[in-house]
Amino acid sequence: MKKPKITVGAVIEEPGSTIKNKTGGWRSFRPVRDKKKCTKCGLCWQFCPDNAINENFDVNYDYCKGCGICANICPFKAIKMVKEEK
């Protein structure tokens, strides 16, 4: 990584810029939603610590770290954690 130029007071000028950092690479299991089972209750969206589920309840694999909270919380067992393979 290129060394950043240090700003005065270490001010960061670009809000929300951690989106440059794709944390999806951390994942060893990926959540896969079965749309037929999903009732759109919104619980998975509410409890994702990485804000990696959108308003249509699709997972954003760029950021999903694979914690499995969404699969665990889904009352309809609509999300399965599937092993990531290279």
Add this chain to the structure above:
Amino acid sequence: MEKTIAGISTEEFFASGHRACAGCGVALAARHALKAAGKNTIVVTATSCLEVFSTPYPETSWRVPWIHGAFENAAAIASGIDRALKTLGKRKDTNLLVFGGDGGTFDIGLQALSGAAERDQNFCYVCLDNAAYMNTGIQRSGATPKYASTTTSPAGKIIHGKTEFKKPMPFIMAAHGAYVATANITFPLDFINKVKKGLAFDGPAYIQVYVPCPTGWKFANNLTIDIAKLAFETKITPLYEIEKGILTISRKPAKEIPVKEYLKLQGRFKHVTDDEIRDIQQHVNNEWKRLLELEKNKSRVC
């Protein structure tokens, strides 16, 4: 009108890409607290996991103005911002939200927070209670529960984890005349409403939110919400508000669940004996009884 899902705003002021561990309760609480505060907010954060994982220079997860100073002075920084906003005539339109870890609140930041509350400064302080100094590698704090094993209260032959019960921080803040609430990430809407109330309160507000930490408590990353929920159901972390010294329990668990169910899921308690479990259960029962009495009598808690 703002768009919501299950009553929760879909606006996100805490960006993805942060470096919290997978399944981190702190990250989830920050996300919801910001939804409560909205766009016209200034955030102060003490040194902690949240500070470190949200601002790996030159990146930031925050979509509102944010400042970090040191570990012990979040409430002092917030006091300055509060005064500055008043002087500029902008206090009414701005939410001032402060985050501190339990170490930064119960222990090292207590002096700054107590001083700010005593001066009747106006801000909403959210203590992210993951029950140890996590960012530096799981050292015990005043918030660590009795018998929890940490790197400075290691379970072994000499001691069986921490030897003291948790400090009653919400009551300490209630004694300062603050609006006080406890919250749990299992109930995001309740947490959001309490943060909103704390921000609207004319004076110091203190909200202690219970945020399980898979790394420090040693449980699987997908169990964060299950553990938070069990903490509520077993009455380990009761949900209440204290307004003008009067306590109201926000919600009561529907059935009796022994604390063992909560303890057994976490590596930090794996050494506890049956006698020690009884000691924890007894403490929980006594505390719950005390809360029920305080609520019933409607007498000032302090």
